[in-house]
Amino acid sequence: MASKSNSDPVDLPGFFADLVRCETRLYNALNDRLREQHGIVTSQFEFLRFLRDHPGARVADLATEFAVGIGATSKGVDRLEKQGWVMRQPNPSDRRSSLLALTDAGLRLVDAAEGTFTDGLAELVGGALGSSSGPAAAQALSALRSALERDQIGLPTG
16 A cells, blocks of 8 residues: 655545545536436536537547446447437448437537536535635646546546
């Protein structure tokens, strides 16, 4: 088990625990708000928002963005399609994949849910990130994410 050394100013196991627990609690809180106000969960909102902001994305693009397996991502898209929020279109450059597009109902839903999501985030983290250390914390997390994505660390194998 790794521990904090005298030369290391960051307790890495503690940082990991804080990071994961914060993410879980924020995700769950936003999940509750989105379900109550829009009938969707956070993962559905994130998929819909990504598809709105990246027209013509494929299931593989969603899987890469969210570091989720292709099978689980495809099932998530199936559920969105069944609700009438997403449609699959033939990919003219690769017959093995489909391009994903929001329906009008999906676009209305994600646009409406975005306010709930953004307001919830502001309420839940605004105070902590509004302090003098907030920008540094956000920058550190962004740099960590960039390094993990650049090196393709933590991608599912399936």
